[in-house]
Amino acid sequence: MSSLRLPATDHTHRAWRVHEIAGDFRLEDVWMIPTPGGPDDLHHLVEQIAADGDEKPTGADAVGRFLFAVRWKLGALLGWDGPESGVGDRVATLRDRLPDDLREGSRGPDSAPFTSIFQTHDEWAAEYANKTMHGVMHIGWVPDGHGGYRGQMAVLVRPNGRLGSLYMLGIKPFRYLGVYPALMRQAGREWRQNETRRRAAH
Template sequence: MRLPESAHTSRPWRIHDIAPDFRIEDVWALPTPGGPDDFPRLVRQVASGKNSSEFSVIYRALFAIRWKLGALLGWDKDDTGVGARVPSLHDRLPADLRDVPPGPVFEGAPFRSVYRTDSEWVSEIANRTMHGVMHIGWVPDETGGYRGQMAVLVKPNGVFGKLYMAGILPFRYLLVYPALMRGVARRWQAQTDDPVVE
């Protein structure tokens, strides 16, 4: 379920001080009901490239097209990424976050972990179109349990980046996010039913 920006901005996340120059693109409640200690499980699930077949054909096809276009047009070359075109957010971290493990390495996705706390995990991606942040949090829900919450923060790269973000907006809301939420829910439920699957 899509949430208002205030669902992200009202929480005392560390990201607010680290990336104040990024705009909030989306905030979503993740279909991942759990208890107070389930955040590490969510982090592992998001970072893992396993079971991508649980996501719809349309979802996988859209991303395949995007990566193919990126390769053809040079959007995703090494010199456009984190540490090349833009410095990593890791360079902005205060000492208490800089000196701890940043989080898992992604399997099959071009994201890079920046930092992780007990209830907050941040990863980043950059290319010729933008510098993006995926913020995953673990929040209390209305039933007395907990659930994941995802915020996407973006700093577009100039006019082209702004046009690109505006151009993909309908695809994100109509195709990408609904498919993503269904896939997240299926994977979460499968791990709930069979906890050995991580």
């Protein structure tokens, strides 16, 4: 197991609010985000991810960039990512499932291609859908075991029929070996680079 990849229980055994709305989604991955901070710093990580979402993710190295480029090109050729296959068209938004307190609280920023569902003090959830699946990116802020806190990402998925199941199975090795490790390392580097700005904000 990669040092950044975490066991499923690191997500399932925490009392996240996302469990209330995504019970029919399966947990695909849990990843450590190397972003050390204090108990109130989730919003800084959310802002960083949202800013990165202005463009399609490219990964932090050659492997990540190549795999993302292949994915988006394949999606364009096969028509996977058209607006008619997204949230609000092919699938209903998970915001429709929110309890009143979350619906009335902070929604959080969008991070293209994801649309934010909700944000609290220690978690943020955003969703994305295409012809293959409906997915949730869940960012949690958790104790690091050394007196501090850090980010943690969980990927929740509801495949769209046989096509979606085959797609998720096919990309699994690429996610584990190239894409997500690169993204987590990139997030850690950006977090360190932004340390001065975060300190100035306090």
